[in-house]
Ligand SMILES: Nc1ncnc2c1ncn2[C@@H]1O[C@H](COP(=O)(O)OP(=O)(O)O)[C@@H](O)[C@H]1O
């Protein structure tokens with residue numbers, strides 16, 4: 001099983017500039033989590049802090065009982081071996097072919113023989129769809145292939161935790177969905193804990209078990225995907241719809257005067273961008289047919305059902321609707337049919353066995369407009 005990561009009160013500044021403060025969250029073992037946030041909110045800094053490449057000012061980041069913020073250099077070195085990291089550009093060595101790039105961590109960190117290394121490298125290249133490309137140099141292949149090679153290299157030490165920085169950067173939407181599929185396939189096969197930072201809305205809506213968002217130097221929310229996907233929190237709504245109307249501005253957050261001026265503009269008919277407002281919870285992508293069921297997803301179901309009563313009503317409704325009738329029976333819950341002005345139009349038929357990653361609007365669950373409360377930081 002992947003490792004659990006418990007982060008408490010983590011704060012990071014550079015000189016007098018605070019990047020984020022008091023970040024508290026738990027990455028459940030083997031689950032896939034996504035952290036959203038506008039550019040410059042410190043997502044990359046967050047990942048680098050988790051592996052001890054940057055030193056947070058205070059707080060904890062506990063992995064298997066080791067706090068990587070305060071542990072010794074030796075412990076840090078040992079704990080880092082639990083991580084596989086896919087950096088934004090793949091971070092491949094330009095002068096090495098893909099085989100040597102992927103073999104690099106094995107040659108560096110293990111005493112394995114070249115025969116054993118060959119078996120592992122070819123297995124990971126095969127897994128990431130790169131069989132036959134081992135002699136290619138990073139400069140000779142597409143951006144998508146470079147990312148997959150970066151993923152193959154991140155996988156060779158069988159990491160318990162996989163960190164991914166903006167997998168969609170430089171990729172078209174279709175290739176982004178393919179790499180997302182690969183993450184879920186790897187998760188199904190390895191049960192590793194995933195944290196993906198991104199500002200890709202499609203990925204955030206269809207891939208993770210848990211979703212969080214950094215904004216204004218804080219963790220706005222972190223919790224089961226259904227919580228953010230049904231949230232009425234203006235910044236979360238704005239971000240998930242990619243629109244101009246809301247608290248997030250061109251470069252910094254907006255002040256009240258700017259919000260008011262823009263509001264008047266949008267009310268007068270100016271297009272706020274984005275597609276039509278997307279609401280509700282689309283089905284989650286699944287591992288490719290033939291792969292094992294994700295153990296993290298099975299554990300998550302029990303975990304989320306235990307905290308169900310603590311979640312906002314719209315999220316509860318979405319979670320219950322996502323269960324099969326048998327599961328609803330087993331957990332003793334049923335879709336809420338009364339008390340709403342408009343009866344929910346969610347269909348409870350099981351989702352298609354294999355989800356291709358698009359957002360079919362007719363399948364998007366419409367959550368009835370009951371009063372909702374938003375989840376506070378740390379309230380996961
Ligand atoms: N090593 C560093 N020294 C000083 N400032 C940094 C360093 N790394 C990042 N920053 C600053 O931290 C902020 C967050 O950066 P980053 O994590 O790259 O944002 P994101 O990945 O969310 O786009 C930026 O203002 C950036 O300039």
Ligand SMILES: [Mg+2]
Pocket residue numbers: 043044045165166
């Ligand atoms: Mg970044």
